[in-house]
Structure formats: C-alpha cells, structure tokens
Amino acid sequence: xxxxxxxxxxxxxxxxxxxxxxxxxxxxxxxxxxxxxxxxxxxxxxxxxxxxxxxxxxxxxxxxxxxxxxxxxxxxxxxxxxxxxxxxxxxxxxxxxxxxxxxxxxxxxxxxxxxxxxxxxxxxxxxxxxxxxxxxxxxxxxxxxxxxxxxxxxxxxxxxxxxxxxxxxxxxxxxxxxxxxxxxxxxxxxxxxxxxxxxxxxxxxxxxxxxxxxxxxxxxxxxxxxxxxxxxxxxxxxxxxxxxxxxxxxxxxxxxxxxxxxxxxxxxx
Ligand SMILES: [Fe+2]
Numbered sequence: 001x002x003x004x005x006x007x008x009x010x011x012x013x014x015x016x017x018x019x020x021x022x023x024x025x026x027x028x029x030x031x032x033x034x035x036x037x038x039x040x041x042x043x044x045x046x047x048x049x050x051x052x053x054x055x056x057x058x059x060x061x062x063x064x065x066x067x068x069x070x071x072x073x074x075x076x077x078x079x080x081x082x083x084x085x086x087x088x089x090x091x092x093x094x095x096x097x098x099x100x101x102x103x104x105x106x107x108x109x110x111x112x113x114x115x116x117x118x119x120x121x122x123x124x125x126x127x128x129x130x131x132x133x134x135x136x137x138x139x140x141x142x143x144x145x146x147x148x149x150x151x152x153x154x155x156x157x158x159x160x161x162x163x164x165x166x167x168x169x170x171x172x173x174x175x176x177x178x179x180x181x182x183x184x185x186x187x188x189x190x191x192x193x194x195x196x197x198x199x200x201x202x203x204x205x206x207x208x209x210x211x212x213x214x215x216x217x218x219x220x221x222x223x224x225x226x227x228x229x230x231x232x233x234x235x236x237x238x239x240x241x242x243x244x245x246x247x248x249x250x251x252x253x254x255x256x257x258x259x260x261x262x263x264x265x266x267x268x269x
Contacts, residue, residue, distance in 0.1 A: 042162065044081065045210065045219060048074055051101040051255075052213050056169060058160065059087050060139035068093045068158065068169050069212060070104035072267045078104070079111070090138055093145075094118035095171025095212055096155040097263045099185060100253040106266030116266060119147065119154030124266065130156055146199055148173040150192020151180030157200065159207075166204055168223070171212040174200050176221045177230050180212070182245045184252075185260070189245035193238045201227055 046055040048071040057078060059065040065087040067078060082089055089112040092105045097120055105116045106126075115126045117136060122129065132147035144159040151172040158169040172180030174196055182189045205224035228234065232244055253259070262268070 043167065043210070046071075046074060046077065048101060052215050053098075053101050054210065054212055054214065054219075056210060057081060057087075058138075058141070059085065060141050062139040064088050064090045064138055066091045066093060066138060066143075067104075067108065069095055069098070069171070070108060072102040072104040072107065075104040075107055078108070088112070089114055091136070092116040093136075093143070093156075093158055093169075094120070095157065095169065095173075096152045097185060097260060099256040099260050101255065102259050103263050103267040106268035109266065117145065119152075119156045120264065121154075122264070126266070148195035148199055150182060150188055150190075150195045151185075153186035153188070153191075155180075155195070159203070166207045168200065168203060168207050168209045169212075170200065170209050174209060174226060174230075175211045176209075176214050176216070176218045177226070179230070179232055179245075181248060181250055183248070183250070184256070189242040190238065192245065193233075193241045196233060 042059060044057040044059075046057070047053070048055065050073075051071065053069065053071055055070050055074065055078070056068040057065055058068070063086055065082060067089065070078060070092060081087075089108060091114045092108060094103060094105060094116055096118075108114070109116060109126045115128055117128050117130055119130055120127065130145045130147070132145070134145040136143040136145065142161055146157045146159060148155050148157045148171070155171055155173050157171055157173055160167045160169070173192065179192060179196060181187065182192050201223060203223050205222065205227070207223045209221045209223060209226065210219075211221070226233070232241060236244070
C-alpha cells in the first residue's frame with residue numbers, strides 16, 4: 001500500500017481539481033446556445049452557437065451580478081437566469097467591439113439602469129471607458145481590467161480573484177490554443193504578441209482562462225496550459241508570430257458590416 005502525504009498546498013490543488021470536475025456539466029438546449037458551466041454558483045458560461053461566442057454571468061454572494069460580452073439575441077436567457085437566481089445586474093463588461101455578433105449591452109442597460117465598462121471611447125453616458133489596471137468592485141469580488149490590444153485596439157481582459165481561484169476572461173486576445181485575428185479594427189499582431197506574452201503569460205500559471213470564443217467544444221484552459229500548448233506561441237519569436245497572423249487569410253465575419261456600427265452604439269438601432 002502506498003501512502004502519500006500531502007502538504008496543505010498540495011491538498012488545496014487536489015481539492016480544486018476535484019471541484020473542477022464535479023462542477024462541470026453540459027446541457028444542450030434547443031434555443032441555439034449551450035449553457036454549460038457552473039462554478040460554485042459564481043460563474044455561469046453561456047455559448048452562442050451562431051457566433052461560437054461565450055458570455056459570462058458572474059454573481060457575488062450578495063445577489064449582485066455582472067455580465068461579460070452579452071449577445072443581443074440571448075438577452076432573454078440572461079434575464080431569465082437573473083430572475084431565477086434573484087440577481088441584480090449591476091454592470092456589463094465588454095472585452096472589445098465585436099465584429100461577429102451584436103452586443104446586448106444597450107438593451108440590458110435600458111432594462112436594469114446599469115452601465116457598461118469597455119475600452120471604447122464614447123460620449124454615451126452609459127459607457128465608462130476603462131484604463132489599464134482599473135479595479136472594478138462588486139461586493140466581495142474584485143475585477144482588474146488589463147489592457148490587451150492587438151485583436152482590436154480597444155481589447156481588455158478581466159482578472160477576477162476569488163478566495164479559491166483566479167480567473168481570466170480573455171476575450172479574443174487569448175483563445176484556447178489560438179488567439180483572435182488581427183486583420184481589422186486596428187488589429188496589430190505585434191501588439192497582440194506583447195499583450196499575450198508580457199501581460200497574460202505573466203499571470204499565475206494556475207489562472208483559469210475563460211475565452212471569448214471556442215470552435216472545438218472546449219470551455220476553459222489555464223495560463224500554464226497555453227504556455228505549453230498554444231501553437232501560435234510555443235517556441236515562436238515575435239517575428240514568427242507576426243508572420244503567422246499576417247497569413248491566416250480568414251474570411252470576413254458575416255455580420256461584420258452590421259455588428260461593428262451597431263456595437264459602437266452598444267447594439268441599439
Ligand atoms: Fe472579436
């Protein structure tokens with residue numbers, strides 16, 4: 001019989017891993033999205049199938065909440081979730097001005113009287129333009145906005161620290177084994193390389209990363225995993241990364257001409 005003695009820190013890692021598996025489940029619904037993640041009732045992940053976008057709803061222990069990157073077509077789903085869990089929506093975070101879906105921010109602001117934090121500069125009084133390192137508080141939760149340009153020039157990632165874990169909502173800056181494209185909306189591969197390697201990869205290795213999209217049925221990753229496995233970054237110099245990004249030859253997003261102008265007005269006609 002093998003006996004293993006764990007230090008306190010090792011026990012904590014072990015329990016965290018158990019919690020990861022115990023708290024994961026997936027339900028495919030008929031309404032065009034997958035609601036697939038509950039983390040101690042604190043983080044809910046919604047998946048929009050038409051754009052492969054993730055939206056996150058984060059709630060505090062005092063029944064307050066914020067939403068990251070709401071998709072307009074799914075607003076009723078978020079509202080139903082808030083209602084069912086008796087949550088008040090306090091604010092919205094946008095990771096960037098999206099080209100592939102229309103944001104639900106404007107309609108949610110009208111309904112809840114809240115505001116949106118984002119990188120976009122606007123004279124809309126419902127928008128608060130972020131600065132790098134800005135701290136946003138919600139009860140016992142602290143969110144740090146990290147300016148991560150490169151996919152777009154208004155891209156922000158959000159770092160959320162709880163007593164158990166640190167979570168990064170990386171938008172399209174860092175995807176699971178990929179990253180956002182850099183060929184429109186003032187994208188810049190050199191800036192993206194610096195944002196990922198200098199800012200995001202300097203976070204704790206066990207930071208759990210929730211991306212803005214996934215196209216392969218994955219839901220999260222960690223900073224350590226991405227340092228080891230992301231094919232655009234592992235053993236790639238900045239010049240090699242720029243070469244890769246400048247030769248992706250991706251088609252223009254179908255909704256781009258509609259979504260970008262609407263999203264500059266928080267999705268309102
Ligand atoms: Fe994007």
